[in-house]
Amino acid sequence: MSDVAxxxxxxxxxxxxxxxGAPGVAPQVRENVERAAAELSYVVSRGxxxxxxxxxxxxxxxxxxxxxxxxxxxxxxMNTQMRSSGRDMLVYQVGDVDELDGCIRSLPLRSNVxxxxxxxxxxxxxxxxxxxxxxVPVVFCSQFVECRPSVFIDNSAAAAAATRHLLNLGHxxxxxxxxxxxxxxxxxSRDRLRGYRQAMAAAGAEPLVVTxxxxxxxxxxxxxxxxxxxxxxxxxxxxxxxxAMGVLRVLRRSRLDVPEVVSVMGFDDSDTxxxxxxxxxxxxxxxMGACAARLADRVIDxxxxxxxxxxxxxxxxxxxxxxxxxxxxxxxx
Amino acid sequence: MSDVAxxxxxxxxxxxxxxxGAPGVAPQVRENVERAAAELSYVVSRGxxxxxxxxxxxxxxxxxxxxxxxxxxxxxxMNTQMRSSGRDMLVYQVGDVDELDGCIRSLPLRSNVxxxxxxxxxxxxxxxxxxxxxxVPVVFCSQFVECRPSVFIDNSAAAAAATRHLLNLGHxxxxxxxxxxxxxxxxxSRDRLRGYRQAMAAAGAEPLVVTxxxxxxxxxxxxxxxxxxxxxxxxxxxxxxxxAMGVLRVLRRSRLDVPEVVSVMGFDDSDTxxxxxxxxxxxxxxxMGACAARLADRVIDxxxxxxxxxxxxxxxxxxxxxxxxxxxxxxxx
DNA sequence: GGTGCGATTGGCATCGTTTGCAGACACTTC
DNA sequence: GAAGTGTCTGCAAACGATGCCAATCGCACC
Numbered sequence: 001m002s003d004v005a006x007x008x009x010x011x012x013x014x015x016x017x018x019x020x021g022a023p024g025v026a027p028q029v030r031e032n033v034e035r036a037a038a039e040l041s042y043v044v045s046r047g048x049x050x051x052x053x054x055x056x057x058x059x060x061x062x063x064x065x066x067x068x069x070x071x072x073x074x075x076x077x078m079n080t081q082m083r084s085s086g087r088d089m090l091v092y093q094v095g096d097v098d099e100l101d102g103c104i105r106s107l108p109l110r111s112n113v114x115x116x117x118x119x120x121x122x123x124x125x126x127x128x129x130x131x132x133x134x135x136v137p138v139v140f141c142s143q144f145v146e147c148r149p150s151v152f153i154d155n156s157a158a159a160a161a162a163t164r165h166l167l168n169l170g171h172x173x174x175x176x177x178x179x180x181x182x183x184x185x186x187x188x189s190r191d192r193l194r195g196y197r198q199a200m201a202a203a204g205a206e207p208l209v210v211t212x213x214x215x216x217x218x219x220x221x222x223x224x225x226x227x228x229x230x231x232x233x234x235x236x237x238x239x240x241x242x243x244a245m246g247v248l249r250v251l252r253r254s255r256l257d258v259p260e261v262v263s264v265m266g267f268d269d270s271d272t273x274x275x276x277x278x279x280x281x282x283x284x285x286x287x288m289g290a291c292a293a294r295l296a297d298r299v300i301d302x303x304x305x306x307x308x309x310x311x312x313x314x315x316x317x318x319x320x321x322x323x324x325x326x327x328x329x330x331x332x333x
Numbered sequence: 334m335s336d337v338a339x340x341x342x343x344x345x346x347x348x349x350x351x352x353x354g355a356p357g358v359a360p361q362v363r364e365n366v367e368r369a370a371a372e373l374s375y376v377v378s379r380g381x382x383x384x385x386x387x388x389x390x391x392x393x394x395x396x397x398x399x400x401x402x403x404x405x406x407x408x409x410x411m412n413t414q415m416r417s418s419g420r421d422m423l424v425y426q427v428g429d430v431d432e433l434d435g436c437i438r439s440l441p442l443r444s445n446v447x448x449x450x451x452x453x454x455x456x457x458x459x460x461x462x463x464x465x466x467x468x469v470p471v472v473f474c475s476q477f478v479e480c481r482p483s484v485f486i487d488n489s490a491a492a493a494a495a496t497r498h499l500l501n502l503g504h505x506x507x508x509x510x511x512x513x514x515x516x517x518x519x520x521x522s523r524d525r526l527r528g529y530r531q532a533m534a535a536a537g538a539e540p541l542v543v544t545x546x547x548x549x550x551x552x553x554x555x556x557x558x559x560x561x562x563x564x565x566x567x568x569x570x571x572x573x574x575x576x577a578m579g580v581l582r583v584l585r586r587s588r589l590d591v592p593e594v595v596s597v598m599g600f601d602d603s604d605t606x607x608x609x610x611x612x613x614x615x616x617x618x619x620x621m622g623a624c625a626a627r628l629a630d631r632v633i634d635x636x637x638x639x640x641x642x643x644x645x646x647x648x649x650x651x652x653x654x655x656x657x658x659x660x661x662x663x664x665x666x
Numbered sequence: 667g668g669t670g671c672g673a674t675t676g677g678c679a680t681c682g683t684t685t686g687c688a689g690a691c692a693c694t695t696c
Numbered sequence: 697g698a699a700g701t702g703t704c705t706g707c708a709a710a711c712g713a714t715g716c717c718a719a720t721c722g723c724a725c726c
Contacts, residue, residue: 041466041467043444043445045384045444045445046380046444046445047379047380047381047383047384047389047444047445048380048384048444050380051378051380051381051384056380058423065405065409066405066406066408066409066412067402067405067406067409067604068405069400069402069405071405072399072400072401072402072404072405073399073400075399075424076398076399076400076426079399079424079425079426080426083425083426088423088425088445089423089424089425090391090421090422090423090424091408091412091422091423091424092412092416092421092422093409093412093413093416111376111378111379111380111381112376112378112379112380112421133374134374135374216608245608249608249609271400272605272608275549275578275582275605276582277582
């Protein structure tokens, strides 16, 4: 920076003010400084300035996985917003509770980031309290948390709407594939299950829930169970597109036509859903990421503002995997 | 840090040494300091220490996209390795050349990161030179660059091997779907195309190349063109799994059985490839990320060591989408 | 008992910025 | 022409760590 000052023929303070866009710098001088900085291809050291300001200009993002579609899209949304507000994005994968713990007590702690965004971590209260202890504001993305800034969708209402679509098509025997991993229920799947149950109850239909492990393997296993029932369902609502992929795979291998024999409904609208013509309940993941970044901006720039909750809309994307059940068609045709 | 010093009853320097694991601290004292730090849940400020040491403990990762499977997996690999070497990962999405440019001259520049990893950016020499100017060592992931540390696969050899598999099955009319976007050829697809041509030439088979835009839309469009040829191919080798998805989709909609009527070969072994039983040439993306992180470690810890090149192995994953062509089967059965 | 040595420890300058404060300067206003 | 009012600029003290250097300590050895 002193090089820039020398080249522009001004003092360090002036360079600092000029480059930071602070008021009280003559336009001419500012221009000189900016040119000098550009010529020397100089940028301020975030580390040094954060020492003084207490702001690092960095946000840590905690994700349970990096690989699935969902997180890539959410990160892309966050990244876009963060770039426009001039912040940098640190990414930490925290696959399990231990890693979360280690991460909390070591890496982005305290004076190394301005805020933390937790994406779809499905934390319980104890873990949230633990996060609070790091002394950095936390924003929740894809999880509703009371008294904390968070972006989320209404999983229950969305699942109910998806279920109603199947009911409206004339299905009554609609199975729901629920997933559970070693850690127990996650919030989103619990809410979705609830929405399914409500919609089924409201229609007077009998719920049919199978629980398997997450992912497409779980979907495949669950489908095996459904196909061996006394009366297999005519429609399957999978907790997520990923699970639905397992369902489609088994049905395809069994040469059971979709939607002719079985309708399949997903949740998420991942890119593979489009690829496989899966009807699904879309959630705006990119926007959710961008919104989380905005909430982070807000919590950093106005720490005392009250936590903001943003609920984003879902929408049903109807594709080729759902239709009226065969029996209905026979009657009406 | 002074709080910790006070609580442990020692000086600042001793705390610094103790927490950093530096030698010359009595075991008893070290333990006291560590306990005090833990009790105050204190962690060192990276910014402050980097001011003195010149090391930030951070690595910037430049990716063209965040959403595709490939980048999520590569980032996961990098993240794992970086965690174990105690570095933090900054992620920047640089979708186009302008963004790259902006990124280069603003964000992670100079004193804000110790190294930069460029994942699959397919940079040309001018851009590489530009990257050099930021004064931070650069590691290339999924691109071979002379005189720079880089991790990559032999795209040409891998594509040749994949093509040979189809040839060995008895196909002779094998189409290659090549993609090109607004920016022109990318390195990997150019190399893959070359491998395909070589294998075809070696077998005395006539190459058949169609070029479309990238992604599954491109695959779909290319398939349309292939299906309207005078003599459609019996096998299609898509430049990437993503492109292959478009191929499969069109074939499925056309009720052209895979592999009965057309064999399809992909490249990458993405998770959807497994899902759709796509035969594909797998590249070790996770390992590539991890390896890139190791190279970054090396270039940071031993700046003067000569640039290391790591070529990782690919392997053919045979699934259900390839088989002998129908004509062969007719002859042999 | 004095000396020398190695192992620990504390003091202090230092890294590159920001920022409060005061000085310099130009320009009004009386 | 002096005083008042801004606007702009420079000085110097932080910020929180590190690392050099010197001081201290314990201990064995002569």
